Amino acid sequence: MSTLSEGQAQARSATEAARERTFGPLYSRNALAVVARGLMAAKSSTWLVLVSGFFEPVLYLVSMGVGLGPIVGNVAGPGGQQISYAAYIAPALLAVSAMNGAIYDSTWNVFFKMNFAKLYQGMLYTSLGPLDVAIGEIFLALLRGLLYATGFTAVMAVMGLVTTVWAILIIPASVLIAFGFASFGMGITSFMKTFQQMDWINFFLLPMFLFSATFYPLSVYPQYIQWLIQALPLWHGVELLRQISIGSFSAATAVHVAYYLVMIVLGIMLTTGRLRKLFLK
């Protein structure tokens, strides 16, 4: 055990070190404490609630795939080959689920903890910085996304919708998608003040869910609407997972991945900027 004076010296140098770090008082390199707290809270919450998030895309897949599938018949996949309707919508539903989960965790969840449960105020009275909190929350969101994606891919396999070993890459790819949405979502939430403003998030998400070539190919739209949808993030996620699911890659694959990498970088920049503004005035 170190002596008192040594301890003080360490503490002082730690403070100085913190001042000199790039993110300074924003970050104390202790996001793990936030993650640990999140896992502890998850343990004491109703497990059924946690599990229920996994079922939503599965229910959609079963309903649309089994109920509507026989009526629709086969659809042209990414490489032009004919695939069943269930195989066509399954990766799209996973992308949607990754988006919804990440957005929920980084917006509603953060908004509630920030404004109502006052959880972050308590955390920020400790040596944690806002960036620790942000990173911790995003990590938790991705962990959950990872679990759901793994489960969903297993369901796809059981339903006979997995035909290539490439399909295993669906899991990391959907975490990538979740990361993109989560990093942006948190930055956007920092602008929100009331529940009504939070409602507007749905106004954006719902059309994106329905129109991003989720249930039918983009070709049904006129050219200018196709361009609009191709500019939105979800379409890239849907296409990326769809390509992976049948192992049909093209130059577009790299574009989709790059889209998300850029989104993650911009999202983190936005979030950090906002945190700096909110907490370090």
Next chain:
Amino acid sequence: MSFCGIAGFLQKIVQWLFQVFPGSTSVLWVHNEATRSFATPSSSQMNPAAVITAEKLTKTYGDLTAVDAISFEVPAGESFGLLGPNGAGKSTTMKMIGGVSQRTSGKLSIMGLDPETHGPEVRAHLGVVPQQDNLDEELKVRENLIVYGRYFGLPLSYLRPKADELLEFAQLSDKAKSRVDALSGGMKRRLTIARSLINEPKILLLDEPTTGLDPQARHILWDRLFRLKEQGVTLILTTHYMDEAEQLCDRLIVVDKGKIMAEGSPSSLIREYSTREVLELRFGSERNATIGAELGGIGERVETLPDRVLIYADNGESALEQVSARHLRPLTSLVRRSSLEDVFLRLTGRSLVD
């Protein structure tokens, strides 16, 4: 649904619309209502001056007896207090008076009416300030008053100016258009009181009106309540603060574990259960008990508490001299007037607020 049912329903909607948008025709309905006479309740065996009469009032929740056969009467215009620690049964009693909790046994009458059978009529006479504010946080401050008044069927032509008057009374005029969640605790409390006055009640029930407020907010509130008392409003309040009871109550009952321990005016209770003055001595927490045992014979009574020793005497200074004469040196000593706190201590052997 039969045709008559639908017709009746439509008629109700039309009549309701008239109330929301009072025009010339609405007078018809008001007139209609006002001429409806209510059966005068029999009050032969009850004190005619009493606005509230409780007789062996009891409330049990399973095995727990929250209120244990208490009896009291409150005459019109009196300010009546229920004093006791948390869990003494004060709030339960208040809820039964307000007709929002059914009693297990006993009799209860408010303005000659039984709240169990005439809930709406009883509550129409009352203004209620509950222990927890239950303001509508989604409405603005002024809207809270108006909406509440609508529950009494009061027309908007009355409610609009009335709301402004009450806001002034509650010193909230400049907050009229604010959201409720932007108010401080004291302001919310005052708004709740203003809301309870919207129907001009003759009886006001206040359940721990100042718990959780800072000293300044409490004084503002007491001032408002005192004005109401001057207007002849009957105040029924529960509290576990001695100073509040002494400030506001003409008469009070001390309640503990659902039973009435004593009844009277604050000064008469002090006279009866305590002495004029109290000498408080501190010898340090380790020595209070041993030294307390050596103080016998000084004053009328010695009470040893973990943190101090209390000597009840009519003359505190002379008691202190007697202590010094025994060569006992307290760390601190204080002579003060007796308070209801001492009455409670005497009656129950416990402090009121831990």
Next chain:
Amino acid sequence: MTDNQLPTAAGTLRAHAPEVSAGRARRWGSFYYAEQVLRVMRGYGWSVFLYSVGQPVAYLFAMGIGLASLVDANNLAAFGGVNYLTFIAPALLVSSAVMTASGDFSYPIMDGFKWRRVFYGPHASPLVPQQIAAGHIMASALKFLLQSAVYFAIVAMFGASPSPWGWVSAIVATVAGLSFGLPLMAYASSITKDSGQFALVQRFIVVPLFLFSGTFFPLDSLPLGVRWIGWISPVWHGTQLGRVFTYGLEESPVLTLVHVVFLLGTAAAGWTLTRRRFVRRMGA
């Protein structure tokens, strides 16, 4: 009037007698509370309202036009001879009302009893618990009707309601909302501890009802093992009844009657249970 004087003493305003208050509250209490709920809704409800109209319209575009390009091309017979847009229009109408109901009869009830305790304000006035429940129900029903009417107008503009009786489907949707919502309200009013029950209701009841109630495809195309979900679903009964009105779906009159009885029966049972729970919870 001197500053800070109690208004009653100096003002000329007089409240009517307590007897009048009580009499009015006994007769119109439910309406008074409904009025309050509507006032609150007016304050924040526009975005919610727009969403509850916008959501089915977005689905109508996506499915009825986008997906229809895949579906109609293959077979029209699967949907009883009408195009896909006409087939799903009433289903989305009913689903949307049920989803709004799942919101209106869950969290606000917890809010009233537990979180912000908004039911206890009126409870200290002459209103009785049954009236508070009824007021909440009436205001919500009005909201369902309004959103259904606006959505139906859009459906009609698309030409997706060929029958002149199509407008009745807006009323059907309102009743379907109550048929699902009132039993939920009875359940919500019995909850004392929030442990995420409503999220479970949403995910394990509302979403399956939406997806397996003959919404996007005829119930018959599902295996028998899951078809029963439709039979006990207010969404299915409401949707089929709506289809009868919007495009004259051909089904046995007995079945049509079953839809009506089911919807009204569950709504009435829910209301009765709710009243009982409200009285018990607020009078204890």
